[in-house]
Amino acid sequence: MSLTVVVEVVTQESIQEQYRLLQDIFVLLDDGDRNDLAEFGITTSQFRVLMLLNTVQGIRLATLADRLLLARSTITRIVDQLEQDRLTKRLDDPADRRAQHVVLTELGAQLRQQAQVAHLRSLERRLSTLAPGEMNTLNDLLRKLRHSLGQDLSARTGR
Amino acid sequence: MSLTVVVEVVTQESIQEQYRLLQDIFVLLDDGDRNDLAEFGITTSQFRVLMLLNTVQGIRLATLADRLLLARSTITRIVDQLEQDRLTKRLDDPADRRAQHVVLTELGAQLRQQAQVAHLRSLERRLSTLAPGEMNTLNDLLRKLRHSLGQDLSARTGR
DNA sequence: ACGCAACAATTCCGCAAGCAAGTATTCTCG
DNA sequence: CGAGAATACTTGCTTGCGGAATTGTTGCGT
Known part of the structure; x- marks a missing residue:
């Protein structure tokens, strides 16, 4: 019986530690990202949207919201900002007049490329501690x- | 030479995947947390502050800001809210009249306890996939x- | 055909968080 | 000692994001 108790306590502590670790890691990651992307004049959210705009045919706003787990109104604003900076354009969906496709402009494609390279360099530097094998294990x-x-x-929302 | 290229590409992809995974995990964690904590009438930020208030002697606002990597003004407002809900009190630091210590009220301690238990239950449910051994590996x-x-x-800011 | 539910995007409102400026206090060191 | 730097907290302003309501469009059932 006492064994059961001990095991349970240990597990609870592991879970709480894991939670704290993930929290800390996210905050640190985000802080560094903001720092990296500031020189390109974009926010992390804008960057995440740009990274999904790799195709010429574009992507719908609702799809962006689903992929990034952001509210649709948020996507509307982010795309507004990108468009104001001439980085993207909205194109009407030929098949569905409700929908619009967001596509990169020439300028947007250039900036996306540069920002992506810089961000990747930064990630390589910041995550340099892990050996390749560890990295694979971690990703799994x-x-x-x-x-x-x-x-x-989905259990909470989808039913 | 081609080997070098291949290895580098693979590593870059691993890093980018890791980044996406961490992003996704954080969003999902946070969404669930908000859901869990809503019934206690507190936000995730408030919860994170409450979790640091485990001692009777309290903790300084600046320390909270450092621990949570939030701006001091943000901490001021979060503590304002907690105080408005009668969950915490500010006590003057006897040794430094600039500083104040945030301590839990009786009500705050009760709510913290309940919220912590509920949150932990939720985490256990949501993270149930991992075996104990995996959990330890992951935490490492x-x-x-x-x-x-x-x-x-610290390399970026502390110098 | 047509009415109605579902869906795409936007707008409006409110809250959360950062930055910069301001106040009060403490520390440093000449 | 005492002036200036540093520290602790607060307040005002700006921006980012979520949720509810709105407008326009599509698709389904009958």
Whole structure:
């Protein structure tokens, strides 16, 4: 019986530590990202949108919202900002007059390329501690984690 | 030469995937947290502050800001809210009249306890996929990651 | 055909968080 | 000692994001 208790306590502590670790890591990641992207004049959200605009045919606003787990109104504003900076354009969907496709402009494609390279360099530097094998292990576990959390989300909202 | 190129490409992809995974996990975690904590009438930021108020002697506002990597003005407002809800009190620091210590009220301690238990239950459910061994491995790797990111932060700001 | 639910995007409102400036206090060191 | 730098907190302003309501469009059931 006492064994059970001990095991449970240990697990609870592991879970809480994991939670704190993930929190800390996110905050640190985000802080560095903001720092990196500031010199390109874009926010992390804008960057994440730009990174999804890799095709010429564009992507719908609703799809962006789903992919980034942001509210649609938020996507509207972010795309407004990008458009104001001449980085993207809205094109009407030929098949659905409700929908619009966001596409990169020439300028947007250039900036996206530069920002992506700089961001990647920064990530390589900041995550340099992990050996290749560790990185793969970590990614495997993170995938499981994401899947588990995704399951829970759809259980909460999708029913 | 081609080997070098291949290895580098693979590593870059791993890093980018890791970045996306962490992004996704954070968003999912935060979404669930907000859902859990809503029934206690507190936000995730307020919760994170409450979780640091475990001692009777309290903690300084500036320390909270440093621990949570939030601006001091943000901490001021969060503590204002908690105080308005009678969950915390500000006590003057006897040794430094500039500083104040935030302490839990009786009500705050109760709510903190309840919220913590509920949150932990939720985490156990949401992270149930990982086996104990995997969890330990993951935490080890996350610790390395946090350390590496922390190093970079102090290299950026602390000099 | 047509009415109605579902969907795409936007607008409006409110809250959360950062930055910069301001006040009060403490520290440093010449 | 005492002037200036540093520190602790607060306030005003700006921006980013979510949620509800709105407008216009599509698709489904009958």
